[in-house]
Amino acid sequence: MRNLTLLIILIFYGMTSKAQDLQQYQWENRIIVVYSNETELDLVSKQLDLLMEESNKLSERKLVVIQAQKDRYRTIFPENSEWVSSSLKDELKISRKTEFEVFLLGLDGGIKLRQQEIVQTEKLFSLIDGMPMRKAEIKRKDQ
Template identity: 40%
Template sequence: MKTFFRSILVLLTIILVSQHMNAQSLKDYQWKNRLVVVFTDTISNPSYREQLEILNKETPQFEERKLQLILAVPGKYREIFPSTSGWVPDPELYKYRKMASEDFEVLLIGLDGGVKLRQASPFTTKRLFSTIDSMPMRQADIRKQGRR
């Protein structure tokens, strides 16, 4: 009987730790990268495909702005830029998605972890980059680059 309860306790601990680790997924990027997170119910969504096409044309400007592109579908996510990763299970990532009635949403998350831009249609790079370039930390980076 003791062995049974120990097994249950170990199993519960593993579940709780893995859920905590998954919930931390976006926090891992905080203060290191800005994120563009594309939420879609399915990767065949036309808005998702349009968003990737728009962003893929401008990837050279991503590095300069410390941007990473993440695709999130129900229950998992993957990095698309700067490199492509495999799918990572993460049931918590969808909590960032507030427009639950939409089948597509894209967010810009700042270095501080706050949502800076959110919409249910693809971002234009002009809007995305102008939003980032108006941020105080980005302005400081631009000033530093100008002094070199």
């Protein structure tokens, strides 16, 4: 009986931690997820390079950058992390056929942009700066 209880706790903990992949950032950070299958690493590299060139603007907008693959992810910005197993692909409802996709999630956790090609930083920052919560942040900073 004790082993069964331990097994249930381990299963529950594993399911809960995976379900919280993105929830841990909600209301604290906006998230950019750069997803690829293992064949589109060149696109991922280009997208991440574009983003990292603008690290000050990422910080200013409270952005976390995540690289995701089929069953794992890692944080790229503000700090690099190790790969961790994840159900992020299911959480974002990414099709099995998808080779490359970029997501922007707002502070509320909602998907604000979903694009299957490289996203230019100007487009990304313009979209964020037009969001009501970002406008309020800018207004508070200017006061």
